[in-house]
Amino acid sequence: MKGYFRLMPSLTTITRRQVRFCSGFFAGIFITGLISQHWGIQPSEAQSLVPCQLSAEMTKQKESLRQMALAGNQDAQRSYKDLISKQAKQLKECREQNWPRNQAIWLRLYPCDLRPGSLDYIMDRIVSKGYNQVYVEVFYDAQVLLPEADNSTPWQSVIQVPGSEKVDLLAQAIQKGRERGLKVYAWLFSMNFGYAYAQRPDRREVIARNGRNQTSLDVVNEASIDTDLAKGDASKAFIDPYNIQARQDYNRLIQAILKRKPDGMLFDYIRYPRGMGQASVAAKVQDLWIYGDAAKQVLLQRAINYKGRELIRRFLSKGFVNSGDIAQIDQDYPQEAEPLWQGRIPDLSKDILPPAQRQPYLQTELWQLTVAHAAQGVIDFLSAAIEPVQRLGLPSGAVFFPGGNKAVGQGYDSRVQPWDRFPSTIEWHPMIYADCGTTSCIVQELQRVINLAPNSTDIRPAIAGNWGQSFGNRPSLEAQMQAIRQIAPQINTVSHFAYSWQEPERDRERKFCKMQ
Incomplete structure (x- = not known):
């Protein structure tokens, strides 16, 4: 070093x-x-x-x-x-x-931080450690960091302390951070709305479903993989990104946070869940989280003719199409040539092949269409989220896993996180969390992001660990940052997960103290 x-x-x-x-x-x-x-x-x-x-x-x-x-x-x-x-x-x-010009840390606040002096202590410690940015978590596990008296969202407030209904912990954190020269970003979960939200009778249709009529609460998640490093989030209730109610609820939350005037907003969980073992790969259409009513409706609307719509419907329903399906729609819609949907451009100058010869490539193209449809839902949800932030001239960013967009064998990572198609006008915050005992895997993850990102993209890697010592199988923060600088000296911002890792005893006390 x-x-x-x-x-x-x-x-x-x-x-x-x-x-x-x-x-x-x-x-x-x-x-x-x-x-x-x-x-x-x-x-x-x-x-x-x-x-x-x-x-x-x-x-x-x-x-x-x-x-x-x-x-x-x-x-x-x-x-x-x-x-x-x-x-x-x-x-x-x-x-x-x-270097780096900006050094950030991820922070979750608790009701115990209502105690006099608690926020001052936290922000002082952050400054003392050399950070000039802090990402304050404002929406997680079906809770929002808004006062009970000023919370019009469908989620409960983090602060449930009698007599503190009007206390605005987020506004206080922003103020105290800025007094110390810190830029304070609001950090939000996105497509993961939380268990309590999923249990509301008026919101059950909002939750994403796969082809087995399961929600993300019905499947077993691999905690070591499908996590942002065990932040203590007990539930992962992922929503259908095409659902209008979900968009409206989330927009209401964003507007409430923007009233507190943070220095920027970071959107986490811009993806679908990842399951265990074979379920960590989406290899067939039933594995995709596109069976909510809204997602299915939009997918069918991607058809350009009746043949295309009926073929999409059958593929969704059965998971495949056979030559009999193709022959049937040829018979039902004789006035149409090839089945058409968005992005499909067949050579209509050639004679239409018999159903048996068309079946293999039509089924392959239907699979590609449904994967693209799942990915587009993620992109559209992010675009809607960042729009009000950008309208105010504030920076916004997306948090993602470098491996979330990978093809795996004949399938895809089930998170279907198309971060390489995220807007290059926002900050990219890849979670470089690989733990192999050295910095080699961290460098590999970052290099993949750099290779796929447009040249103008502001890449701001997030790494996990602690100062001056290894943390589990992860090298010290110093070692990881040295490796990052060696391969990407142009990067000007690095963030560290998390404050709780650097102050574990204090974090436990803040989390479990007894409020009078």
């Missing part, structure tokens, strides 16, 4: 002054001075720190000041406010001089 991360030079000796408080609980206690003119990296500590991270001493001093400010000491409050303001400027300068 030596020589890779360019450490901030020690400019001068850090100026400090001590202020003594002689009242209440603070009698005899000294706190660190109001102003730190520089980023806080001491020469003796330089070899153990990465760019823009505060030294352990400076982090401890800031935390002491925060606690005193929280206890009500007015001098400490002024000093603390001055300090976070100055560090915001220092963070900006530091990131502009070091």
Whole structure:
């Protein structure tokens, strides 16, 4: 690692002054001075720190000041406010001089973060670790980070604490992040609406179905594969992206979040579920999640003539078409030549072959049509989601698995996540989560994204791990970032999953504390 991360030079000796408080609980206690003119990296500590991270001493001093400010000491409050303001400027300068220019972290908030000082602590820690962006999760597991008193969506609020119905934790997080020089993005689940939503009697038709009349709640998911690294999401209720009700519900959510004026929005779960074993591959039409009423209706509308519509209907119903089906529709619609649907351009100048000779290629083309239809639903849902964000001039991005769009044997990855067709005008956030003990598999995943992306695409890889140590079978964040920079120095933003991994004990306490 030596020589890779360019450490901030020690400019001068850090100026400090001590202020003594002689009242209440603070009698005899000294706190660190109001102003730190520089980023806080001491020469003796330089070899153990990465760019823009505060030294352990400076982090401890800031935390002491925060606690005193929280206890009500007015001098400490002024000093603390001055300090976070100055560090915001220092963070900006530091990131502009070091790679990557933007370093982000993924964050989930809990009801316990309503406690005074909790958000300040979290944002302070994020700044101390050298991050200048934070992606706050605002929709997951059928919950939204909106106040109960201002939640017109069909999902319940994350905050269910009596007396806190009007508390807007998202707005507070955005404010406190910006005070510290952080850009605060809203991070949302997309096609995964959650178990509670799927149980609503007025929303059951919204849920996606496969050709066995199953929803994603009826099939067993492979937790090690079909997850965004075990964020604790108990259910995965995927919706039919063609369903108008689903689009309307999701748009209402987006509009509510935009009222809080985040710095951008990231859309996760832009895909279908992935099952276990053989179910992880869609090899036949019944494996596709296109059997909801809306998806079926749109698919049939892709037919250009009656022959095409009837052949699509039979393929959906049986999973295949045979020569008898083709002969029957020839007889039913003698005025039409070949069956037609969107994208199909047969050579009509040639005589129509007998049904038995046409069956193999017609069945293959029907399979390609249905896979493309499933993929188009994902793309259309994303396009509808980003439209109101782009209208306000805010950045938007899509989060995806590099392998979610792969052909597998005669089939496709069942997530049918066509990220290579996502708009190149948005941020691409590939989850580079491969764990093979080295950085080789991480590099391979990123290289595949780079190879398939248009040249102008803003690729912002997300990696998982922790600073200074391996995490499971994953190398340290430093090692992964070094590998990324070596193959793609043009990348300017890297994000880390997740805050909870870096603060596990604090995260557990925040998750399970008892609110009075």
